[in-house]
Amino acid sequence: MTYLDEKNTRTALKNYGVNFLFLEETDSTNEHLKRVLSTSGFSDPIALVAERQMKGKGTKGRQWADDPENCLKFSMLVEYKGMEKYLPRLSPLLALNLAEIFQNLDPSVRIKWPNDLIKDFGKLSGILIEAVRKDEKLFLIFGIGINLFNSSELNREVNRKISYLFEEKKQEVLRRSEVVEKLVISVLKTISPCVEKDDIVFCERWKKLDFFYDKIISLQSPTEQLTGIEKGITPSGELKLLTDGKIKEISNGELSIVL
Numbered sequence: 001m002t003y004l005d006e007k008n009t010r011t012a013l014k015n016y017g018v019n020f021l022f023l024e025e026t027d028s029t030n031e032h033l034k035r036v037l038s039t040s041g042f043s044d045p046i047a048l049v050a051e052r053q054m055k056g057k058g059t060k061g062r063q064w065a066d067d068p069e070n071c072l073k074f075s076m077l078v079e080y081k082g083m084e085k086y087l088p089r090l091s092p093l094l095a096l097n098l099a100e101i102f103q104n105l106d107p108s109v110r111i112k113w114p115n116d117l118i119k120d121f122g123k124l125s126g127i128l129i130e131a132v133r134k135d136e137k138l139f140l141i142f143g144i145g146i147n148l149f150n151s152s153e154l155n156r157e158v159n160r161k162i163s164y165l166f167e168e169k170k171q172e173v174l175r176r177s178e179v180v181e182k183l184v185i186s187v188l189k190t191i192s193p194c195v196e197k198d199d200i201v202f203c204e205r206w207k208k209l210d211f212f213y214d215k216i217i218s219l220q221s222p223t224e225q226l227t228g229i230e231k232g233i234t235p236s237g238e239l240k241l242l243t244d245g246k247i248k249e250i251s252n253g254e255l256s257i258v259l
């Protein structure tokens with residue numbers, strides 16, 4: 001049983017100069033693309049969808065749970081030719097580009113710093129970007145997991161609220177292909193050279209979809225907890241937290257927002 005029309009998806013992605021790989025099963029789509037890069041090298045961007053992911057990787061070494069029938073596991077390998085100083089903001093920027101594109105499907109989609117898509121307080125999508133250097137070039141693997149249709153299996157397995165992009169389970173095959181195309185467009189937009197100059201525009205766009213903007217939030221790391229008012233992000237992707245009358249800038253990886 002496959003949940004994606006491989007041929008149609010491949011044809012659609014050709015229009016963007018992107019090759020398409022489809023697997024029934026793999027450990028992690030990010031890891032699979034790393035192997036492709038090391039064995040076959042790179043010519044054009046490659047998008048990969050795996051029906052089932054056995055060892056899906058989340059951020060901070062966590063696992064990413066899967067229900068093949070209802071979730072989409074996608075990774076895309078690209079060569080990054082931009083300036084390295086912009087790397088830290090790529091993951092918030094990708095979350096923003098995805099949220100903007102999914103707004104057409106569901107206007108309640110929002111972003112949560114640094115790179116989650118949320119809806120009705122539940123996590124809808126997660127992003128894991130990995131970098132690989134090869135032959136003095138820098139390659140990026142954009143891994144995206146999206147919950148498409150309500151899954152009682154996932155609701156049971158995952159210990160927090162999850163949201164799903166589509167309320168009703170219909171036109172699954174078509175919708176999957178359309179979502180894959182939207183992911184490809186969002187990744188290409190994220191690495192496009194013109195985004196690098198748009199500092200102010202980036203922060204303003206973020207503010208519009210930031211679920212926690214101007215709200216009191218708590219941030220947590222294993223050793224620290226901070227509370228304050230969320231004030232959006234800096235051009236380089238740090239979170240701005242108003243605490244004790246001052247803006248504190250918090251880097252991705254230091255602390256996470258507690259829901």
Ligand code: BTN
Pocket residue numbers: 027028029030031055056057058059062064072073074075125126127128143144145146
């Ligand atoms: C997160 O923890 O929020 C990030 C989750 C990223 C999951 C996706 S699923 C496709 C790709 N392959 C992986 O192993 N992880 C990412």
